[in-house]
Amino acid sequence: MIKIYTVSGYEEVGKNMTAVEYNGEVVIIDMGIRLDRVLIHEDVNIQQFPTKELQKLGAIPDDSMLRNKKVVAITFTHGHLDHIGAVGKLAVHYPDVPIYGTPYTIKLAKGEVKSEQYFEVKNPMYETDFGEIVQVSENLAVEFIRITHSIPQASMVIVHTPEGAVVHTGDFKFDNNNPLGEKPDYKRLKELGREGVKVLIPESTRVSEPTKTPSEAVAQMLLEDFFLYEGMEADGLIATTFASHIARLQELIRIANKMGRQAVLVGRSLAKYTGIAKQLGLIKMKGARAVRSPNAVKKVLKEVSQARENYLLVVTGHQGEPGAVLTRMANGDIYDIGKRDTVVFSAGTIPNPLNQAQRYVLETKLKMKGVRMIKDLHVSGHASREDHRYLIRMLNPENIVPAHGEFRMLTHYAELAEEEGYLIGRDVFVSRNGYTVEIR
Numbered sequence: 001m002i003k004i005y006t007v008s009g010y011e012e013v014g015k016n017m018t019a020v021e022y023n024g025e026v027v028i029i030d031m032g033i034r035l036d037r038v039l040i041h042e043d044v045n046i047q048q049f050p051t052k053e054l055q056k057l058g059a060i061p062d063d064s065m066l067r068n069k070k071v072v073a074i075t076f077t078h079g080h081l082d083h084i085g086a087v088g089k090l091a092v093h094y095p096d097v098p099i100y101g102t103p104y105t106i107k108l109a110k111g112e113v114k115s116e117q118y119f120e121v122k123n124p125m126y127e128t129d130f131g132e133i134v135q136v137s138e139n140l141a142v143e144f145i146r147i148t149h150s151i152p153q154a155s156m157v158i159v160h161t162p163e164g165a166v167v168h169t170g171d172f173k174f175d176n177n178n179p180l181g182e183k184p185d186y187k188r189l190k191e192l193g194r195e196g197v198k199v200l201i202p203e204s205t206r207v208s209e210p211t212k213t214p215s216e217a218v219a220q221m222l223l224e225d226f227f228l229y230e231g232m233e234a235d236g237l238i239a240t241t242f243a244s245h246i247a248r249l250q251e252l253i254r255i256a257n258k259m260g261r262q263a264v265l266v267g268r269s270l271a272k273y274t275g276i277a278k279q280l281g282l283i284k285m286k287g288a289r290a291v292r293s294p295n296a297v298k299k300v301l302k303e304v305s306q307a308r309e310n311y312l313l314v315v316t317g318h319q320g321e322p323g324a325v326l327t328r329m330a331n332g333d334i335y336d337i338g339k340r341d342t343v344v345f346s347a348g349t350i351p352n353p354l355n356q357a358q359r360y361v362l363e364t365k366l367k368m369k370g371v372r373m374i375k376d377l378h379v380s381g382h383a384s385r386e387d388h389r390y391l392i393r394m395l396n397p398e399n400i401v402p403a404h405g406e407f408r409m410l411t412h413y414a415e416l417a418e419e420e421g422y423l424i425g426r427d428v429f430v431s432r433n434g435y436t437v438e439i440r
């Protein structure tokens with residue numbers, strides 16, 4: 001019998017953790033953090049907090065249901081913090097158990113482990129290629145399938161069992177024009193559908209959007225449409241987006257080059273994600289530079305403020321996170337931002353009250369200083385309803401356990417599954433954190 005442990009991420013967007021058990025052996029998928037619970041953002045470490053405290057805050061998964069299980073592998077779907085951010089705290093609960101993921105994901109996870117201050121994580125970590133099938137015990141094997149999302153090398157994780165495949169989608173969208181060249185591996189997905197999928201565990205964050213999520217190429221068009229026309233005449237230009245969104249950053253660098261401006265990426269997290277991407281050949285930094293240390297940041301911002309028309313600043317802080325570069329600029333701490341500047345938000349507002357409040361504060365401060373703002377030059381990295389329907393039809397799974405979402409998102413997914421012939425309680429299961437779904 002297959003059991004799905006819906007450890008965490010089944011009542012919220014964030015702190016994802018799921019486990020698949022077959023015949024007493026367990027494969028863990030993701031160990032994420034929930035950013036809003038500790039007021040943190042891409043620039044801040046959770047490493048200084050003890051595990052118990054973070055679990056009590058609801059910032060990392062409570063994995064007590066797995067503690068006496070025989071875990072044979074830990075896998076990561078992709079490198080976002082709500083999927084890998086708790087590795088430094090939780091991997092030590094499973095000593096010596098190997099960790100697998102794609103190279104970009106594993107390099108980011110190693111970074112998390114390195115900055116962990118309470119524990120020394122000694123689990124071996126392996127970079128896995130797409131298409132490789134790794135035997136993790138006599139009965140179980142794991143496989144990573146290429147998919148598109150808002151970070152490089154995102155994957156679906158497949159746990160192969162003697163009863164059929166368990167497919168965990170991670171976060172995904174079906175992007176057929178991804179500017180980084182990554183494409184969903186439809187061929188392998190269809191093959192799996194023919195071989196037999198026992199359980200599908202899909203993300204649910206945008207399933208209520210009755211559409212297909214547009215390609216990243218659309219976001220690039222939105223940016224070009226502003227920067228390469230009106231932007232050419234602007235004085236100070238400041239763009240803000242997700243530090244891990246390498247495709248978007250690459251486009252901003254390309255646009256800056258086209259405009260004859262230098263792209264300057266400011267902030268520790270931008271330097272971190274682009275640094276690893278550069279190592280792996282996933283981004284070309286030609287014509288751009290990234291600055292991370294507080295002194296370098298101060299120096300470069302002074303330089304930019306004296307000749308704004310020569311630069312395109314790319315900064316952290318699109319959600320108004322305290323301490324992020326844009327927030328500090330809006331406060332007037334590190335840059336004299338004002339009427340001459342335009343701020344382009346290449347990111348949506350993450351829909352939780354904390355983000356909305358912080359973003360409101362940020363925008364109000366910018367407005368008071370006379371800054372022009374251009375919002376929403378962005379498309380989501382998450383599948384909408386019709387992408388999900390396509391996946392269900394491709395895989396034709398026997399059972400579905402919707403994941404990664406608030407209760408209403410999981411039920412929206414269940415409703416979609418019912419449209420596709422499933423029935424709640426029979427073969428589609430809406431679970432909560434800390435429960436087990438037994439697949440018969």
Ligand SMILES: [Zn+2]
Binds near residue numbers: 078149171
């Ligand atoms: Zn993600």
